[in-house]
Amino acid sequence: MVLAERVHPAPVKPVAEGAPPRRPRNVAYLFLGPWLLGAIGLTVAPMVVSLYLSFTDYDLFNSPRWIGLDNYLKLFGDDPRYLQSVGVTLRYVAWSVPMKLVLALAVALLLNSLRGKGQAFFRSAFYAPSLLGASVGLALAWRAIFDTWVDTPDHALITIVLLSAWQFGAPMVIFLAGLQQIPRDLFDAAAVDGAGWWRRLWSITLPMLSPVLFFNLVLETIHAFQAFTQAFVVSGGRGGPADSTLFYTLYLYERGFTEFRMGYASAMAWVLLVAIALITAVLFRTSRYWVFYGDER
C-alpha cells in the first residue's frame, strides 16, 4: 500500500523556544487516512474497475471477456430503449429542475419577508418533505395518491416530476441564507428611488442572489440526472407503463442486475458520468454571462 509510508506518525522534534510550533504535515494524512481508504477502496477503485468492465462482456458470474467498444457502439447504434431512457431523463431534468428552483425561490422569498415571525417554524415545515425525500415509503404514498396518473404513459412522468419538485427544501434553505446576505440598504435606497417590489426583485434580489442560484442549478441538475429511487418505487422497478418512466439509472440497473449485462451497464454508467461532466461544464461557461459576484464592477 502506497499510503502506509505516509501514515507513520511524524517524529517529534524539539521545538526551539520562541519559534512558532511546527505542525508536522504528515499528521494530516493520518487524519485523512480513513477517508482516503474509503474513497480509494469504495469509489476510485470500483470506478476504475467499472471503466474496464465497460469494454467487456461480463455476466457477474464468469470472467469478463474483452469486446472493445462493442458496448458503446450498441448503446448509440442499436438500442431503442437506451435512447428512450435518455429522452425520459432529459425531459425529467428539463421539467423538474426549473420547477423545483422556482418553488424553492418563491418560498424562500416568502419566508424571508417573515423576518423572525415564526420563520424558523415554517422553514422546518417546508424542509420536511426533503428529509423524507429519498424514502421508499413516501414514494409508495405518492404512488397511492396518484394511482391512475401513475398508470398511464402520458402522466406517469409528471407525477415523478411533481414528487421531486415538492422536495424543494434543500435549495430553499440555501436561497434563504443567500437572501439574508443581501445588504438591506440596497433595498432601502431602491425604495427611496420609487422602485416597486418587482423592480427590486429583478434589479437587486436576483443579481445579488445569482451565485446562489447558480450553485443550486448545478447541484439540482446533477441530482436530477441521477434520480433513481422515486422512479424505481413509483413504477415498481420497471420504468412503465410503456417505458414512460424509464429513467437512465433504472435502465442501467435493469441491464446490470436483472439481465446480468454488467459490462453494458458499466458503459452506460460511464456515458452518464461524462454527460453530466459536460453539462456541468457548459453551465459553468454560461455563468459568466449571468452570475454576478459582489466584488465585480
Add this chain to the structure above:
Amino acid sequence: MKAHKVVGLVLGAVFLASGCGGGSASGGQTEIRFIWWGNDNRAKVTNEAVRLFESRNTDIKVSTSFQNFQNYFEKLSTEIAGGNAPDVIQMDYRYLNEYAGRNVLLDLTPYVGKEIRTADWDQGFIGSGKLRGKQVAMPLAQNSTTIVYDPKLFEAAGVKAPEIGWTWADYKETAARIQAGTGGKIAGSTDFGGTEDVFETWLRQRGKTLYTDDGKPGYTRDDLKAFWQLSKDFRDAKATTPAELVTTLNAGAEQTPMGKKLSASEHSYDSLYGGYNTVRPDELKLGPYPSDSKVLGSYRKPSQLISASARTKNKEAAVKLIDFLLNDPDAGKILGANRGLPANLKIREAVAQNLSGADKVVFEYQKSVDAKLGDAPAAPPKGDGAIYKLMQRKHEEIVFGRKTIDQAVEEFWRDAEEALK
C-alpha cells in the same frame, strides 16, 4: 442513488468479498447457508423444518435467510458474484437457465435416486429440474395455471362458472355479461395480453410451445399476433380491465385487479391463491382455462425448485438438507402446501388428509384438472426473464394505442431475438 456508485459499490463489494468464501467449519460442525424467497408465514414453517433437520444432524448447522421475490434474485446474483454463494438455494423455473447456464448450480445427477430419494415421485416431474442432461435443481412443489374467479359475480350475471370444455369465445361472452351487469364498474376479466404465462398456456392449446427444446421460440409472429388480437377482442367486447390497470399485474396477488375487487376473473397460478385469500378471504374460486381444443394447456409446473451452489464446500450437507426438505415425512407435515403441492407423492397424500382453508381450494383444483395436466417443458432459456418483461411492455404499448399489433409484434420479435442471443 448515483448510477456509477451503484455499480461501483457492488463491484467494490465483489472484490472485497472474493477473498472470504462461506461455509466455515467450527468445532467439527459443518455450517451451510440456505436462502429462499417468501413471506413471514413461509419463513416460519421453513425455519421450523430446518430446526428439525439440525436436531437430527447435530454435526450440521444451517443458517437461513429470506427475501421477497422482487429482491431475491438481485441479492442472490450479487452474493454469487461476490464469491459468497449460499450453499442451498431456492430456485425459480424462469431463472433456472440464467443460473445453471452460467455454471453456478451444482449438478445433482449423481445424488438423484440415492442421497436424494425419488422412489415416491412422479418421474416426469423430476425432469423439470433437468437441463441438458444435468439435474441442476429438484422441484420443491407443483403448481399450474388457473382462472381465479369470483363466483358471486358469475351467479349475479347468470353465467356458468369456468369448467373443463369452455372456450375462449365462451369466456369473452361470460366476461362481457358480467361487466355489463355491474355497469362497467367491475371488469369481467383481467387483461391477459401481456402475461407470458397465459401466452404459453394458450400456445400449448394450439399444439405449440413457448420454447423449443433448444431454447428457440416455439411459435411464430402470427401466433403472437393472434394472441394479442384475442386480448384486443376482449377489450373491444368490453369484457376486460381498462388500460390503466394493465401495469398492476406485476404486483403480488393482493395488488392485482382481482385482489382489489376490480375484476371478476383473472389468469393466475393456483399457488398464488393464498395471496388472494388474504385480501378476499373465502370469496374466490379456482377454475380451468378456457380452450378451443381438447388440450387444456396447463402443466405440472415446479412452483419452486431447490438447488445447491456449484461452489459449495459442503456438498454432502447441502444434499442432505435438500433430501430432508423434499422427502422427510415430518418435514412434509411442517411445510404442508405452503409452496404448492409437495413433489413427493406420499407426502402430498399425507398433506391432503388434513387440509383446510386456501390449501384445500388449491388441492381440489389440482385434482379436478389433474388428468388434463401435461408434463413440464424444459426450463425457459437464458434471456426469458427479459422477454417476460418485453411482452408486458409491448402489450402496454398496444393497449395505450402507441403501437399497432403489427408494429408491436415486429419490435417484440427483434428484441426477443436479441435477448435470446
